Amino acid sequence: MEELSGKVHDIVADSLDIEQDEVSDDALLIDDLDADSLDILDINYRVRKEFGVELALANVQRHFEESGIRWLDEDGGVTAEGLACLNDFMPEVDDGRIAAGDRVENVFVMLKVVDLTGMLQRALAENA
Numbered sequence: 001m002e003e004l005s006g007k008v009h010d011i012v013a014d015s016l017d018i019e020q021d022e023v024s025d026d027a028l029l030i031d032d033l034d035a036d037s038l039d040i041l042d043i044n045y046r047v048r049k050e051f052g053v054e055l056a057l058a059n060v061q062r063h064f065e066e067s068g069i070r071w072l073d074e075d076g077g078v079t080a081e082g083l084a085c086l087n088d089f090m091p092e093v094d095d096g097r098i099a100a101g102d103r104v105e106n107v108f109v110m111l112k113v114v115d116l117t118g119m120l121q122r123a124l125a126e127n128a
Helices: 002-016 037-051 056-067 080-089 113-126
Strands: none
Touching: 002 037, 002 113, 037 056, 037 113, 056 080, 056 113
16 A cells, blocks of 8 residues: 555646645645646546556546435535445545535545545456
8 A cells, every 4th residue: 555655646746746745645635735626637547547547536426426416405515315425435535524514515625645545546456
């Protein structure tokens, strides 16, 4: 896992055009590292190019749409059904950092660098 973590740190740093020492496992991609949705797509592209797998985050929106589950309610709060679906689809984020009713504009706001490493590790295991 340590080797994968280092490679993920390198990919994040390259994608965001920042120094590698600015990237830590606990850094939130958006809030701490100033990533935006295009950066998230670039990170996934680089992972796919290097490892031949996609991270779950690449398909999370499609997963919600296909399952017919509303992620957010009309007030912008996370629905209980949406949270359960997210935690099932991306278990890396099932650590209590978000609860039903929390206002979250999109799922990427909660992502940490360590989550990417976990998603990569899971994707590699599923494709082995």
